[in-house]
Amino acid sequence: MPPNAQGAPWVRTRLRTAPWSTVAFGVLVLVTAFLAAVLPRAVEAYETDGLREAVAAASAESTVLELRAPQPGLELPDEARADAVRPEALAAVDGKARALLPEPLRADPAQSAYGVRTAKSLEAQDPSLPRPDGLPPRFTLVTQSGAARHATVREGRLPTAGTPVTVDTRVVEGAVTTETARTLRLRTGATLTLAGFPDGPLTVRITGILEPRQPRRSYWSAEPVLRTPALADTSGRPPQFYWEAGVLLAPGAAPALLGGQGEPEKYWRFAPATGRLTGADTSALVEAVASLEDGPGLVRMRGAAGATAQLSTDLDQVVASHTETRDAIAPVVAVAAFGMAAVAVVVLVMSGGLAAARRDAELALLRARGGSLRGIAGRLLAETAVPAVPAAACGLLLAVLVVDEARPLPAVVGAGAVALLACAALPVRAVVAHRRPRAHRERDDLARARPGGRRTVAELTVLVLAVGSVAALRRRGTDGAGDLLVSAAPVLVGLAAALVLVRLYPLPLRWAAGPAGRLRGLVGFLSLAHAGRSPAAVATLPLLALLTALTTAAFGGSVLKGVADARDRAALLETGADARISTTDGSPLPAGLVRAVRAVAGVRQVTAVGLTYASERASDETRSLPVAGVEPDTYAELARRMGLGGFPADRLGAGGGALDAVASPGVAERLGRAPRRIVTEDGAVTVRITTVLPHTPAVPEGEFLLVDAAGLKGSGGPTTLLAAGAGLDTRALRAAVRGAGPGLSVTLRAEERAALSDSPLQAGAERIYVWAVVAGAGYALLALVLGLLRSAPERTALLARLRALGLTSRQGRHLLGLEALPQALLAAGGGTAVGWATVRLLAPGIDLDRLALAGASGGTGPEGAVLRADVWSLALPAAGAVLLAGSVAVAQAWWAGRRTPITHLRAGDMR
Structure with missing residues (x-):
């Protein structure tokens, strides 16, 4: 060969001699790198979705960050106090405070709001308002921003503050939601006379009835009484109830609240935005909330809202609950990840061993002719790197495309580890096998x-x-x-x-x-x-x-x-059967319901249950014991079919002046096996416990007592219907229940299963x-x-x-x-x-x-x-x-x- 002549490149020559092996090796590396890269991304993705859903699904009262400041001090002039609660001043503080929220907290501008509210509700003096126990209703007055964007006017118009409102103003305009208007019998043009002002009551003229848009979101639900009135009690003995409701005033009417005893306070509510939260933000979220509640974040917030401002939220508890669930699931998931990784490592090592064994004679010849271990390992590393590195990169890219919302570093580390192992398997195996030159390979028989x-x-x-x-x-x-x-x-x-x-x-x-x-x-x-x-x-x-x-x-x-x-x-255990139909108020089922349900496609068995309650004395307290009256044959068969406390039908019957009964362990322990007289809502009855079961379809959870419905005197009839059948037509079942009458609820086992x-x-x-x-x-x-x-x-x-x-x-x-x-x-x-x-x-x-x-x-x-x-x-x-x-x-x-x-x-x- 001439001095300037060169042989064919080693790597190209070796890859050409075994193209299919190279392709198969590249596919193996690609799949393994994809799995190694997609696993951490998939874990982070579902943790991110879990965190976002946990925050979004929690009540707005729990997740909203509420910055509060008391009303301006009485040492200030009335005009200065009024200016401090006007919309312009509150909006300026809102912008500053929102910018001070530490990462990863971000406010959702669409659901955030600010205004002035009465921390203490005001008593209404109007005799026309409903009074459940003779107590007048009380109203919380709120001047919340953005009402036009969050409500549809059903009647009238939104409240306004045409003339500048001052501390001495005693007539303002307000609006209520449709639920408040319906419950408290309010309409457009009505007035509310609210006590608590030293120089005369405050009159609120109702100018509009509003239908909330997105009523479950933070704007309306951060203070639920603004959306829906609720019954409150006096905590006395016995308690007396009265209505608590909210009235939305015009933002410019806030100065009128300063002259009363409602303890008005300024507030800024920031609804957390969940769109950019990730699973890695849980610790940072808890730290940010702690800083805002009692730390450097609160100091900065006070610089914007006042020296006495306070921030409160339960967002950290929501995040902590999510973190607890995530940390409980993570070790179980890690078991699966370890198993998959271990098998993948063995297979990659096997692929290198297979290649080394196939080329054993070639490598032995190279060593015999003076080839160095470093030179042989370098050439083999180059051979494997040519298909392995691009394949690992393609696997990483595919993982990024499949799961796009996750940090890149864990995926890069996983794919890089696969590429490193794939490249090193063949050289290491060859170097170990050919540490010393040898003429021929010794036999290594398994036996x-x-x-x-x-x-x-x-x-x-x-x-x-x-x-x-x-x-x-x-x-x-x-x-x-x-x-x-x-x-x-x-x-x-x-x-x-x-x-x-x-x-x-x-x-x-x-x-x-x-x-x-x-x-x-x-x-x-x-x-x-x-x-x-x-x-x-x-x-x-x-x-x-x-x-x-x-x-x-x-x-x-x-x-x-x-x-x-x-x-x-x-x-x-939630339903007791494949379908559970019951009345919402405990009244008897309508006639013909059993026949209508039995005609639904997929229903194999139907049994009616009459639920009543018995008073049971235990030491110095009285317990309410559920007593279910059933038809023995159909009920026993359904219990066996559902695998929930099956028993022979003859265990329910009558003899010797007592009804045979099936009871839960706690009831059986208290009542004993001898005949026992109990008093139910339908009258007194004597029962004798014959069988003890931990669960039964009529009362899937808790204590119970089953008796033959025919032995309950004065029973008003069944109140619950249990249906069993694989593949029952849920739409037809709901239609049949709706056609039977109002006031019926349907609970399906399949839906409860899906919700879990x-x-x-x-x-x-x-x-x-x-x-x-x-x-x-x-x-x-x-x-x-x-x-x-x-x-x-x-x-x-x-x-x-x-x-x-x-x-x-x-x-x-x-x-x-x-x-x-x-x-x-x-x-x-x-x-x-x-x-x-x-x-x-x-x-x-x-x-x-x-x-x-x-x-x-x-x-x-x-x-x-x-x-x-x-x-x-x-x-x-x-x-x-x-x-x-x-x-x-x-x-x-x-x-x-x-x-x-x-x-x-x-x-x-x-x-």
Whole structure:
């Protein structure tokens, strides 16, 4: 070669020799980088949605930030006091205070408002106003800004302050909402005479009736009495009630409030804007609120609103409640993330090992001819970096496109870690295998392998970590935020079990090879012998990946099943059946309702229940005991169908002058099993408890007493209807109930069930678990395929030699299938057993209540949301692994049968 001639570039030449392997490696890196980048973004996204919904769904009274300042001091002239509460002065303070809100707090200008209000309501002297207990109503006067934007005028017009209002003004204009006008019998043109002013009452002339726009938002709900009047009591014995209502005055009428005893105060209400909040803002929000309530933020606010201004809000409590739920869910989600990450790491390492094994002879030749480890590692690093780095970048970009609202750094770190591992797997594996030049490679048969001391130390370390993680999880649960050892418990258990099984795997191969050799057929013996002669590394890594993935899939599937069961149970305890129809006032159901409901499509069973109450004396207090009168046959059948306290119908009857009854444990303990006389709303009755049940459909939660409705004298009839049936037509059911009469409510179990999974935190965590289970299963199957591909050339060459000696195609398929079977069966059986054991070991430390029922008012009974092993999550992945292994072996035998033995003999060399 001439001195200036150059050979072809190494990287380009090597990539061209195996284009499909390069493409497959790039796809693997892309998918893994995408998962590593999208996981933290998805977690932050659902935490962001959860925070925004928590703030948006909370009452406006809780989330609004209210800055208050007392009325101007009496030492000032009246004109100066009036100027201090006019709209212009309040608007100037509003602009300054809004700019002083610390990040990440931002005000929603559309729902924020300012004005002057009477901190103490004023008594109305008009005799025409309603007085429930003879007490006059009281009114809160508010001069709130922006009424024209937030209300529709139904009658009259908005109030105005035509002439300048002063401290001595005693006639002003006001407006009330439609609910206030209807409740207090007000109309346009009416006047309110309000006491509390030293030189005569204040007269408020009603000029308009307003319909609030967005009545549940902060403008109207920060002070609910402005929107809806409410009954208040005097807190006496007995309490007396009176009406509390609000009147909206013109903003310019604020000076008139300064002359009275209503303790007027200036206020600025800032509704928090949720559109730009993120899940990472929770700590900053709590700190910002603390600063505004009693810290540097309050000092700055007082510089704008006055030295005595105060800011109050319950936003920090809303955020703290969200944070508590998030912190309870996060460790459970971390378990899924650890499982998925562990399997992905094993598969990436396997891909590097497969490439190193395929090029073992080439690398050995390079070392024998003087190649340095640094030079070989650099060239291999360049080869893997060319497809891996762009693939990881594409995975990162795809993750950003899929989830757009999240911080970029965690995703970049995840994708970068995948790229680094993918690039380093092949060079590191090659450097370790070729530390010293060698003429040929020593055999590393699985059946004869003897693990060294370093491997033993590493395995013992993993075992100690697994035991420690299980003990820590069972002792303190998942409450410790950021506890990686606890979160990695399922993965460590699966990894420790995999290492133990890898140690034990050669034993049955050696034991079975001898008896198989004495059989007449050769296929069984050859398959076991060849499986035992496979390199130890070929069996170790796939087993690690498979067992870790199967453990993760079993644990994740059991978590999802436990969550679903808990929600089903909570929804059932809320309704007692698939549908519950009852009267809103406790009156009897209308005639014909049972027949109308039974005719609805999907309804399989209907039973009527009459609920009444009995007075029960317990020590020095009287309890109200729910007594349900039922029809024994239909009710017992419905209870069995719903799985909620089924019992034989003959347990309800009459005999010996007493009614047989079914009771809750507490009632049975108090009343005893002897006949007992109780007094119900329908009269006295003697009952005898025959059966004790914790729950019953008529009264799903709490204590109860069931009796035969026919034995209740003077009963007014059933008040509740329970319907059971899968797939009942909800629209037709509601239509049938509406047609039966007014005053009926319908509660559906399906709707209650759906409401339990509406929280973004819950839905996001469940999606993470589903992704973890699917990704773990996919990586496990890929690990199995990679393991089979690693030994494919040797198996192909063996099959070619045996075919040359007379082996039939059918025997070849049996041979390869039986050879792949031991490893697949070991992984499937071991994965099933380890998955079951992992769930049983970790169940006491896993709290599913927050994940299943966060924010729900109901419960699942005393047992709560319990983690139990799910049969399908154990069996399906294991069966899939066995089927895939057999399918790959059969496919390889079929493909080998289409080619000539000479071609096969060139495919590999078995020494």
